[in-house]
Amino acid sequence: MLAGVCVAGCVPEEEPPPVRSGAEVLVANDFESLSDQRVGLIANHTARLDTAHVIDRLAAAPSVELSAIFAPEHGFRGTAGAGEAVEDGRDPRTGVPIYSLYGETRRPTPEMMEGLDALVFDVQDVGARFYTYITTMGLAMQSAAEADARFVVLDRPNPLGGTYTSGFVLEPEHTSFVGRYPIPIAHGLTIGELARYIRAEGVLPGVGSVDLSVVPVENWARDQQWPDTGLDWRPPSPNLPTWETALMYPGMCFFEGVRVSEGRGTERPFLQIGTSWSPEDARRVVDTLRAQDLSGIAVDTVAFTPRSMPEAAPSPRFEGQEVYGFEVEVTDRRAVDPLAVGIHALHAMYQRAQARGDTTFVSRPEHLTRLAGTDRLLTLLRDRASPDSIIAAWRDEVEAFRDDRAPALLY
Known part of the structure; x- marks a missing residue:
């Protein structure tokens, strides 16, 4: 029997019932x-x-x-x-x-x-x-x-x-x-x-x-x-125009705490990150990320110019200035780990800033700490901890939360 062809006696698969809010x-x-x-x-x-x-x-x-x-x-x-x-x-x-x-x-x-x-x-x-x-x-x-x-x-x-x-x-x-x-x-x-x-x-x-x-x-x-x-998909806020932006948002939002454009003022917020470095700096960051073999994504260099977008980004960072960095394409939505991608990317950018002698990269340390919910992220970055060790630092508390949340689950 040819794959996907229903012949006499076979029963076609039923469509799952629609999700209702x-x-x-x-x-x-x-x-x-x-x-x-x-x-x-x-x-x-x-x-x-x-x-x-x-x-x-x-x-x-x-x-x-x-x-x-x-x-x-x-x-x-x-x-x-x-x-x-x-x-x-x-x-x-x-x-x-x-x-x-x-x-x-x-x-x-x-x-x-x-x-x-x-x-x-x-x-x-x-x-x-x-x-x-x-x-x-x-x-x-x-x-x-x-x-x-x-x-x-x-x-x-x-x-x-x-x-x-x-x-x-x-x-x-x-x-x-x-x-x-x-x-x-x-x-x-x-x-x-x-x-x-x-x-x-x-x-x-x-x-x-x-x-x-x-x-x-x-x-x-x-x-x-x-x-x-x-x-x-109805964008829940102006800078999450697609589901893919929402998928990557939990990890890429860390970049709001450092001196980069997180893609606001473009059509791909939270899917591309850039700053006022050189194309060579961007290539080095991408090489670092590719070496990590992160699941579910493809990474490439990118250059973009944030523009004022009245309903999404009236005054985006680096407005009107070409910036260089990396872009993310989701290739397997079930395999990607958005927080892991965010930590690896932030770490790669932070290490590149250190190599450049850029002391202004962490421009909003208080906001980065608010987003992380702890000062441990910034401490680990400054202590040159590896991305994997940063990720490992939250595993036990996440497991404890999964136990605590169990009585609240409805599905």
């Missing part, structure tokens, strides 16, 4: 879990069901009163740049007020919570600890607990899958808005599972008492990465 499940159940409640919705542009936004479905539901909308970093429409303050406003379709949670106010105030029976959270996460949507969620859980309101998470798949866990576990003294919880950089949890973990571990004051419920994703398995879900 928690929002789709909520709508399919006629909003039963929110019936007769006044609701505040924390959402952005990713909270969609096919062509409709969850806001429009909630506003049209006769049994639910949508009373407030809360916007995380990048805004309700997802167009504000990284770190850019988000303003209050009003939704033109529904007339419902929109409150910013990424400005002077970082969580719903008692005044905003007044009269609400439930806070509903529907935001697509990327599975990295320093992605700020999960910090917003935890702070909102605090507000819900203080207001004696329910907190309902409409779950969505973790784009990296549910089995990949890697990176230093955050140390309490390095807590910030880009790192709020004692979890690895890649935590392998859906946003609903993370909410369950936050409540169970009591990592924020008051969250242990919040009335939490999660509307689960249907037909998603832990070993599924985003391309396996059949869902369309």
